Amino acid sequence: MGTTDRILWIILISAFGVAYAAWIGRSRSIEPFLNLGGNLGVDLSSLTTQALDAAPTTSELKNHYKTLLVFANADIRKQGVQGLRILGDFRDRVYGKRDFRDDLTVDDFMANWPTWLPPVEATIKEPVPDSATAVTAESQMLAYLQKNFPQEDQVDEQTGSTIRNLIEDFGYRFVFKRGTETVQLGPDFLKQPLLKGWTNPAARA
Numbered sequence: 001m002g003t004t005d006r007i008l009w010i011i012l013i014s015a016f017g018v019a020y021a022a023w024i025g026r027s028r029s030i031e032p033f034l035n036l037g038g039n040l041g042v043d044l045s046s047l048t049t050q051a052l053d054a055a056p057t058t059s060e061l062k063n064h065y066k067t068l069l070v071f072a073n074a075d076i077r078k079q080g081v082q083g084l085r086i087l088g089d090f091r092d093r094v095y096g097k098r099d100f101r102d103d104l105t106v107d108d109f110m111a112n113w114p115t116w117l118p119p120v121e122a123t124i125k126e127p128v129p130d131s132a133t134a135v136t137a138e139s140q141m142l143a144y145l146q147k148n149f150p151q152e153d154q155v156d157e158q159t160g161s162t163i164r165n166l167i168e169d170f171g172y173r174f175v176f177k178r179g180t181e182t183v184q185l186g187p188d189f190l191k192q193p194l195l196k197g198w199t200n201p202a203a204r205a
Helices: 003-027 049-054 058-077 082-095 131-148 157-175
Strands: 030-032 154-156
Touching (some): 049 131, 058 082, 058 131, 082 131, 082 157, 131 157
Antiparallel strands (some): 030 154
C-alpha cells in the first residue's frame, strides 16, 4: 500500500470516527417515546399548514391545558355544557369516538393537579377564562400534538415528556379508568390532520 493510499485510509477512518461520536452524542439527548396505541403510519404531507403555523410552544401548551381545565371545571359546576363539548371534541380527535368514563365526577375535573402544569393559585380565586379562550386553548392543544407528536421512535426529551403527560393526564382524567384501563390513542390518530373539519365545539347544538 502506497503512502497516498495510507493517508486516504486514515482520513476515511477518522471521518467515520467523528460521525459515530456525533451519532452517540445525539442519541443521548433524546428519549424513546411511549407508544400509547394507535397506528402511527403518518404521512407528513398530511399535516395542515394551520397546525404547523399556529402550534404553541411547550410552555404555551401547558398554559392552554390549564386554561381548559379551569374553564371546564367552572362550567360544569354551574351545570353548563360548553366545557363538556370542548373536552369531548379533544377526546374524539385524540382517543377516537368514546364516551367520558362512567365514574367521572365534578371533582375530577381539577383533582390531583398535574405537577408539570402551572400551579392553580390557592390563595385567591383562580380567574375563570371565557368560552372563547377555552375554545382557542383546545385548538392550540390539537395543533401542538399535530406538529410535535413523534413521527419516529425517538423524540426530544422535553417535548416527548409533555406530549406523554398531556395524553395520559387527559386520558385518565376524563376517558379511561386508571388501574383497569390503558390510555389508547384513536385507531385513526393522525391519519388525517387533527384539526380537519374543526369548528367551535362550544357553539354546537
